[in-house]
Amino acid sequence: MNMDLSVKVGPQFYKYHEDAFSLIPAILSEYKPKRILIVHGTLSWIKAKPFLQDIFSDQYEWFFEKYSGECSYSEGERIAALIDANMIDFVIGVGGGKLADLTLYICHLANVPFGIIPTLASNCASWTPLSVMYKENGLAEGKTEHVNRQAVFLMVNPQLVIDSPVEYYVAGIADTLAKWYESDMILEQKEFLDAPFTSMARSAALICKNTILEKSSIAIEDMKKGFVSNEFLQVSEIIIGIAGLVGGLGDKYARNTVAHSMHDALSASLPELHKFLHGEKVAYGIFFQLALEEKWEMIDELIPFYNDLNLPKSLTEMDAYPLSEEKQKEIICLTNKKKKVHLLPIEVNEERLSKAMIDLENYINK
Template identity: 65%
Template sequence: MLNDLNVKVGPQFYRYSEGAIDSIPELLQEHAASRILIMHGGISWEKAKPFLTKVMNLDKEIIYEQYNGECSYNEGYRIAEIIKKNNVDFVIGVGGGKLSDVVLYASHLTNTQFGLIPTLASNCAPWAPLSVMYKDNGLAEGKSEHVKRQAAFLVTDPALVIDSPVNYFIAGIADTLAKWYESDLILEQEKFRDEPFPQMARFAARMCKEKVLKESEKAIKDMKAQNISDEFIHISEIIFAIAGLVGGLGDKYARNTAAHAIHDAISAYLPEVHDYLHGEKVAYGIFYQLALEKKWATIDELIPFYESLHLPKSLTEMGVYPMSESTLKNIIQLINSKKKVHLLPVQINKETLTTALIDLENYINK
């Protein structure tokens, strides 16, 4: 029996379909929202506004505020001050993953209800009960967990999501693929095989892997053609919803391990990778984790998929390897400090973590 499992299923209400955003006024009424703050991005906001006509025309006080582009503690505090100063009782976040995360964090600080309208499918941030935190300069700074808080709604329209950058969609595909490889060794252990919620998490993670490998290339092709196909719907929905269920149902045993840990480490110590999207760095992280587990055959199986989506397979391909010995030590030390990495049933120490990094570079570059 697991006594330390925090199950966070997801938003109170979810809908992803044509015209779904028109249901938000009714949802706001259900939550007695009267003073609303709409946090938004830049380009994504211009694309989203035509879908929000019914929301923007509500007979309620609505404040509009553009966020600064980073999910940082400072930005969270800034938004929290806006909420408190204007007696806001409901926040709506319209944008991508970082915006979703900073809205979650600011709503946590002020104990305010919030809903999310993703404008792209690049990660599971709109669903997951945590905020990935960055410094104001974009370098990684950890995360803030909120298992006791959830969105009042996650609602969006595929016609809005499909009109977003394809590279973000591909990054979301990679981030979603990681859900299986990061939880596989943990959840296959005997102690989890009769545990209902971890096994539900494992089922969701397997769906992430199988759907991504089967339907992603068609979904990307359809996105480029602006064709809202079944494959595009399936993959985008899996990216921001089903992927979030993995960690929501399995908690720390299914959330993320080495692939995300090395994402955090290179994001913290290698400013040169800042131009790579979260999911692109996690894609490399999947290969790093498989190298740590010595699953070279699995890497071989994934290489054609990676190459078809132009995902990075090594730090060399990202232009940051070789690196100085001090930088390598800092990266390894940060990975080793993550408790989640030590949940893997393999030997984890500075030596094995370093060996995996070097061995992967040699393997990919041979």
């Protein structure tokens, strides 16, 4: 079978080690840039700068730009214009997930190579060839920009990310857990099990699930202590790399389906949920998808894990339910419009989605 599959595996070079940043000068020398732009956040740059002093060679002209805090179309266009105006020929993004997404997008617009230095071990944004777009007010645009380029390098220093906010790490754990539950029903079909790359995607998704469920609690406690343990490293690499590899190998069939579609709908429709992190809303989305699939036993299996990590299991627990009939219809309509939810080998329509939302609230609140 000649499956419609676009494989975009990941960065050209990845290293997660205390000496990772020492390799950046050698990689830059291969690209022979003259003018390098560092795009960064505020607190992230304060944290990262002391780790990066050795990369600032005098053979390059360095530029620095603080981004607005959102991966938005307007911010992407603004910084892409700066790149053009200053004849920048290499970009390094230093920061969290939105910064990584923005760096990818601006380098797509400006057609320049880039590297990523994450300051959080909470997402796979640095790994993936897509950017999740937001409005400047923080609400989701409901759009994801897919591009045909990826990072020249992805360098992570455990000492830089170990003292990042634990709540972001927990949210990243939930977001990564979704890789299995969103792709399970699709990739278990024979045509995908028989195809080499989608079979590999399923194996990567299973690694995500198993490692997250087995080692997250220890990894979180070690992170709180500032202890770079094997569990912290393993869970971090699952979040940063293997989660991104799932979609890289399996393309649209393994990237995301209902859980992320629900996240997007909630983010676009309920500003009061902006206080919840991306992964926290995706955690609810996992339960919503399992309710749609009528896999209540899987929800039961996950409830202790959710309780342990204080992840939301329902809209009630997020103080967003009951919804008005108009608002519920809006959220369900936005979810149903996503093409990816219809990749599931079951009937998906507004009626079934609405029923799943109500059934889940009743099940969790019983």
